[in-house]
Amino acid sequence: MTELSALSTENRRFDPPPELAANANVTADAYDHASKDRLAWWEVQASRLQWDRGWDRVLEWQRPYAKWFVGGELNASVNCLDRHVDAGLGDRVAFHWVGEPAGDRRDISYAELLAEVSRCANALTELGVGRGDRVCIYLPMIPEAAVAMLACARVGAAHSVVFGGFSAQALIDRITDADAKLVITSDGGYRRGAPSALKPAVDEAVLQCPSVEHVLVVRRTGQDVTWTDKDLWWSDVVDRQPATHQAQSFDAENPLFLLYTSGTTGKPKGILHTTGGYLTQVAWTHWAVFDLKPETDVYWCTADIGWVTGHSYAVYGPLANAATSVMYEGTPDAGGKDRWWSIIEEFKVSILYTAPTAIRTFMKWGDDLPGAHDLSSLRVLGSVGEPINPEAWIWYRDVIGGGRCPIVDTWWQTETGAMMISPLPGVTSCKPGSAMGPLPGIAVDVVNDAGESRKAGFLTLNEPWPSMLRGIWGDEDRYRETYWSRFEGRYFAGDGAKWDDDEVLWLLGRVDDVMNVSGHRISTTEVESALVSHPSVAEAAVVGANDATTGQAIVAFVTVKGSVADDVSSGEAFAKELRDHVAKEIGPIAKPRQILITPELPKTRSGKIMRRLLRDVAEHRELGDVTTLADPTVVNAINEKMGQQTAAPPA
Ligand code: PRX
Numbered sequence: 001m002t003e004l005s006a007l008s009t010e011n012r013r014f015d016p017p018p019e020l021a022a023n024a025n026v027t028a029d030a031y032d033h034a035s036k037d038r039l040a041w042w043e044v045q046a047s048r049l050q051w052d053r054g055w056d057r058v059l060e061w062q063r064p065y066a067k068w069f070v071g072g073e074l075n076a077s078v079n080c081l082d083r084h085v086d087a088g089l090g091d092r093v094a095f096h097w098v099g100e101p102a103g104d105r106r107d108i109s110y111a112e113l114l115a116e117v118s119r120c121a122n123a124l125t126e127l128g129v130g131r132g133d134r135v136c137i138y139l140p141m142i143p144e145a146a147v148a149m150l151a152c153a154r155v156g157a158a159h160s161v162v163f164g165g166f167s168a169q170a171l172i173d174r175i176t177d178a179d180a181k182l183v184i185t186s187d188g189g190y191r192r193g194a195p196s197a198l199k200p201a202v203d204e205a206v207l208q209c210p211s212v213e214h215v216l217v218v219r220r221t222g223q224d225v226t227w228t229d230k231d232l233w234w235s236d237v238v239d240r241q242p243a244t245h246q247a248q249s250f251d252a253e254n255p256l257f258l259l260y261t262s263g264t265t266g267k268p269k270g271i272l273h274t275t276g277g278y279l280t281q282v283a284w285t286h287w288a289v290f291d292l293k294p295e296t297d298v299y300w301c302t303a304d305i306g307w308v309t310g311h312s313y314a315v316y317g318p319l320a321n322a323a324t325s326v327m328y329e330g331t332p333d334a335g336g337k338d339r340w341w342s343i344i345e346e347f348k349v350s351i352l353y354t355a356p357t358a359i360r361t362f363m364k365w366g367d368d369l370p371g372a373h374d375l376s377s378l379r380v381l382g383s384v385g386e387p388i389n390p391e392a393w394i395w396y397r398d399v400i401g402g403g404r405c406p407i408v409d410t411w412w413q414t415e416t417g418a419m420m421i422s423p424l425p426g427v428t429s430c431k432p433g434s435a436m437g438p439l440p441g442i443a444v445d446v447v448n449d450a451g452e453s454r455k456a457g458f459l460t461l462n463e464p465w466p467s468m469l470r471g472i473w474g475d476e477d478r479y480r481e482t483y484w485s486r487f488e489g490r491y492f493a494g495d496g497a498k499w500d501d502d503e504v505l506w507l508l509g510r511v512d513d514v515m516n517v518s519g520h521r522i523s524t525t526e527v528e529s530a531l532v533s534h535p536s537v538a539e540a541a542v543v544g545a546n547d548a549t550t551g552q553a554i555v556a557f558v559t560v561k562g563s564v565a566d567d568v569s570s571g572e573a574f575a576k577e578l579r580d581h582v583a584k585e586i587g588p589i590a591k592p593r594q595i596l597i598t599p600e601l602p603k604t605r606s607g608k609i610m611r612r613l614l615r616d617v618a619e620h621r622e623l624g625d626v627t628t629l630a631d632p633t634v635v636n637a638i639n640e641k642m643g644q645q646t647a648a649p650p651a
Contacts, residue, residue: 010390010500014397015429016406020379024426026288026440034440041441042068042466045284046276049074049320050083052249055276059464064484064491065471066464068277073249076256076275077121077154079283080319081114082247090114093324096298096347097143100190100330108143110322113150116143116238118245120151123238127214129182131156131250134258136180136212137305138162138171138202140189141329144218144234145305146315148184149257153275154247158255160270163306164189166587168204170268174260175209177270178473184234186218187225192331195221206230252276258473259308261414262523263482264513270473271308271414277466279320281418285439286317289408290351290380291425298377300326300344301353307520308414309384312467313353317418332358337365341373352400353382355519359392359400360549367399375400380425383409385519386551387507393432411435411507413493414521415483417467420444421505437505441465444505446497451487456498458511460490513611515544515552522590524611527554530585534578536564541601541609542592545618553593555618557601557638569597594618596642602635604628610635617642 016024034041039058046055046069055072084092090111097106108116129135135152137159139145145161152159160178162171175183183206188197199217203226206212217225218234225231253274260268286292292299299318303309318325326347332340340362344352362370381401383393388409397407407430411421421444423436430436438444443463448454468491472479486492496508510516513524524542531540539559544552558578560569568574575595583591602610605628613635616623623639626632 010431010433012432013429014406014432016426017404020291020406021426024424025291025293026424026426028427030288030424030427030440038441038443038463042280045441046072046280046466048283048287049079049276049279051276055252061464063489064480066277066468067253068464068466069252069280072252072276074252074276074279075154075247075249076279076316077117077150078247079279080150080153080316081110081117084110084322085114087322089322092322094319095143095146095325095327098326098328098343099142100193100328100334102335104329106143113143113147115243116147117150117154118243119238119241120147121154121245121247122241123216124151124155124157124182126237126241127182127216127232129155129157131254133157133182134160134178134180136160136162136171136175136178136183138164138183138185138198139218139305140164140186140198140220141304141327142186142189142218142220143327144184144186146319146327149305149311149315150319153256154245156248156250156254158257160258160260161305161311162260163304163587164198165306165589167584168201169585170587171201171205172208173268174270175205175212177260177268178258179211180209181211182214182216183212184216184218186220187223188221190221190330190334192334195223197223197225199225203228250275253470255470257311259311259414261308262514262521262526263478264523264525266523266525266529268526269475269478269482272470272473273417273467274470277468278417279316281465281467282312282317283320285419285422286313286323287321288424289410289419289422289439290353290382292318292321292323292351294322294324297323297350297379298326298347299323299351299353300328300347300349302328302340302358303353303355303384308417309353312418332361338369338372341370341375344375344378345373348377350377351380351382352378353384355385356383356388356392357386357518357550359383359388359396362400363392363395364549370399375402378402378405381405381407383407384412386516387509388433390433397432406430407432409433409435411495415469415493416461416465417469420461420465421507431502431504434500434504434506437503444497445490446499446505447487447490451490457496458487459493459495459497459507460487461493462490515542515554517544517552517554517589518550520589522554522586526586527556527582527590527592530582530590531556531558531578533585534581536560536569536574537578539601541611541614543611543615543618545593545615547593554590555614556592556595557614558595558597559599559601560597594645596638596645598634598638598641600631600634600637602638603630605630614638620646
């Protein structure tokens with residue numbers, strides 16, 4: 001709690017640009033309407049969608065289980081496609097897709113996207129996939145990724161997208177937990193100028209996942225692939241299907257997707273989202289928080305579809321609102337460190353939604369790169385994934401936004417499905433670095449350990465919201481335990497927060513054993529389990545340490561088995577081997593920045609590893625209270641070793 005008490009003294013304010021405020025989609029009265037009658041207000045937002053059957057009741061709340069728009073029926077894919085085409089918007093560009101190799105481009109109109117999704121839906125039906133099934137999607141950022149998601153939604157199957165950077169082992173865990181019947185993947189994708197394979201990980205996974213009946217493979221790079229009797233080329237199966245598909249309506253609570261995310265224990269949680277409430281809140285927030293004008297805006301969310309931001313704000317939100325989006329396959333430095341700025345200039349992007357880690361990277365690369373491009377089309381900037389430090393906020397505003405664009409710092413989670421805490425660009429006078437306050441229709445409370453409202457403490461959500469998770473796939477107990485047990489009657493988000501003297505809300509990062517690396521959640525236990533699965537490792541403790549670029553970086557403290565010689569374990573080759581091992585078990589994003597081999601880990605008398613002290617070591621702070629340690633000399637030895645290693649950092 002000591003970390004939470006550091007109250008910020010940020011007093012700068014940035015008002016909405018007058019012209020934007022005058023024409024804003026949402027004005028200040030939204031807060032009044034929502035607070036007068038929250039449920040009625042969400043009903044109005046739900047009416048923005050096309051329902052095939054109206055709901056009988058807005059909300060059925062049997063804590064911790066919510067059902068929204070009970071009895072209502074709709075099809076998410078129809079809401080994202082058919083209704084726009086029916087309204088005469090078939091020629092509007094849905095995606096300006098930009099491949100990583102220079103000149104690789106595809107503009108896809110709403111009519112074309114509907115045709116492609118219809119073909120894919122017909123193919124899914126042919127493969128026996130329908131309502132009640134799960135489909136695993138493991139693809140790069142290519143149009144087929146969105147097509148596959150929407151086709152699943154169209155036939156009522158739940159998709160489970162697994163980030164293309166995850167390893168075969170991570171894929172096995174997710175396919176097994178979801179009991180997925182079909183995997184949709186590609187030969188590979190482009191990463192930093194070279195084709196990078198995806199199919200081998202799927203091949204390895206399918207061998208261990210008997211639930212998988214077929215693998216549908218998109219040809220993206222043309223690289224060689226091994227072929228098995230479960231494999232089918234997308235071009236053979238999807239392309240020959242009829243381009244029309246009569247979509248069925250599904251219950252508002254029909255599962256739309258599972259998305260696995262890290263928790264405090266090693267096993268990833270399959271977060272379950274359903275259809276009507278999710279789409280309502282995602283569509284409304286996308287329209288309100290970005291002040292989206294679908295006729296004129298060009299919107300770009302830089303998140304990969306493997307994360308929830310990619311689901312809600314690169315696919316469902318923008319498509320539900322008939323927006324025109326950019327979708328980019330590659331890394332920010334592919335083809336030059338100004339790649340993003342040239343894309344913004346080329347497509348006249350007006351709304352950019354990205355993460356603080358990217359912003360800090362660009363700051364490091366220098367102002368000249370964006371400075372060499374015309375970014376005057378931008379009018380609203382968004383941030384998500386971790387707290388944005390005021391310095392990065394100001395840089396984003398000045399250098400990228402030319403000092404004229406409001407910044408919406410949006411707080412939410414995989415579990416919340418959609419934005420929860422954020423300014424409104426035409427209403428809020430923003431403080432740099434703050435997500436400001438809950439959106440209309442959302443109720444938050446900051447509480448102490450006893451669940452009493454306080455100025456600083458734990459962030460809780462005290463009313464159900466439409467896009468909330470409906471559970472953890474296959475694990476009711478874990479759902480109750482993780483989110484609803486710590487504070488009676490409230491959802492606990494795992495974040496610290498504080499109100500400042502102006503009633504402005506500041507998010508202070510995770511308070512549990514979850515690290516936030518480049519805006520992605522990784523659990524300490526998950527990385528520890530990966531390290532311990534290496535034959536030479538006896539024990540491992542992992543902490544997140546502040547990092548100027550990635551927010552947090554992983555620092556691992558490892559003890560090795562007696563059979564490992566000292567000169568082996570102290571070598572750089574061994575640290576590399578461990579890092580690569582973690583990459584293999586989880587994926588390269590989980591590679592520790594630093595590995596410290598130590599004879600022992602600091603433990604309490606009851607044998608619990610004192611991570612708090614290891615965090616002090618990793619962040620080069622003075623050590624906190626060591627009185628409960630079984631052997632206080634252990635942590636001093638580690639601290640000393642850390643000092644030496646940091647003085648001569650590993651290559
Ligand atoms: O700690 C918060 C941080 O990211 C966590 C959620 O991670 P994930 O489920 O991967 O979703 C990320 C994208 C929605 C939160 O518990 N977080 C997210 N956005 C912000 C943030 N922290 C501070 N400010 C934000 N804007």
